[in-house]
Amino acid sequence: MMPVNDKKMLSPALASSPGFLLNKAARTLRDAVTEALKPVGLLPPELGILRVVHDEEAAAQSVVAERCFLDRTTVTALIDNLEQRKLLVREASTTDRRQKIVRLTPLGRQILTRGSKAATRAQQEFFQIVLPEEWEVMRQCLVRYIEAVPAE
């Protein structure tokens, strides 16, 4: 029934809304990454934690939270799961007994590698649509914006 125009089109009001567009694109991309990470057994924010811990070599949870721009309670929960799966360990800090230092295990490094590859694959559809020079503009804007807005 109905000779439907099969092209899905955004409502004009939404096609000019930064909030809507950023949100929907982010969700679409995250769905793709989530799917690709399933066989690896990771969720996107867990991969983020592994990446940051790897970047820092070893860091207090509070530092991880700061580098991810996430609340420390969120990081605690994510690290709980990663620790249970032996992807990282919590060590006591020698200099501040309140802190827990987080470090990747060999297994964690392996899963990080697999996860990164899977995520990269999942993002290929994005990069088939967004050209490298366009992405570089976007990337710089996004980083600037994220780092400019104070974490509440």
Next chain:
Amino acid sequence: MMPVNDKKMLSPALASSPGFLLNKAARTLRDAVTEALKPVGLLPPELGILRVVHDEEAAAQSVVAERCFLDRTTVTALIDNLEQRKLLVREASTTDRRQKIVRLTPLGRQILTRGSKAATRAQQEFFQIVLPEEWEVMRQCLVRYIEAVPAE
């Protein structure tokens, strides 16, 4: 204690990840919009629905869902709330008795206007950081990406 470097910096691994950057920027902007919409009594997705219904003048819920790129069950729930608050009405379709046609009330149009202004104000911090020509690049990329990926 500690002469802390107060600049919050992203972990390098995340500063090049489209998934992470899009997600975090979207959430930051949405938090700002959510805050600005509070006095108006709207959540961001509710404003989205009002905008789309206004764009379409009057439309079946399925059309609204398609134009928002949202699932129809999500739209049902959002419209439930908006209808209870008398911001829109559901009418029976004369041509297809399965459909419900949605239309803004005068109050709905008024709230839409207030909400749009509030959202625009909230996005000013974003536009202080992202230049108009940069945003135009981003906007086109985001629209292209959203419209290219088939809704699952």
Next chain:
DNA sequence: TATTGTTATACTCTATAACTATA
């Protein structure tokens, strides 16, 4: 058979508040 709308349910992501232990 396929589509519209509804309902029940569930999941991801993330935060706030209150706490303990340190500093």
Next chain:
DNA sequence: TATAGTTATAGAGTATAACAATA
């Protein structure tokens, strides 16, 4: 007093599955 981490809780945003009515 302030910070690090934990726990309990909550909420926004969105989807899937199953269903009734209709096409």
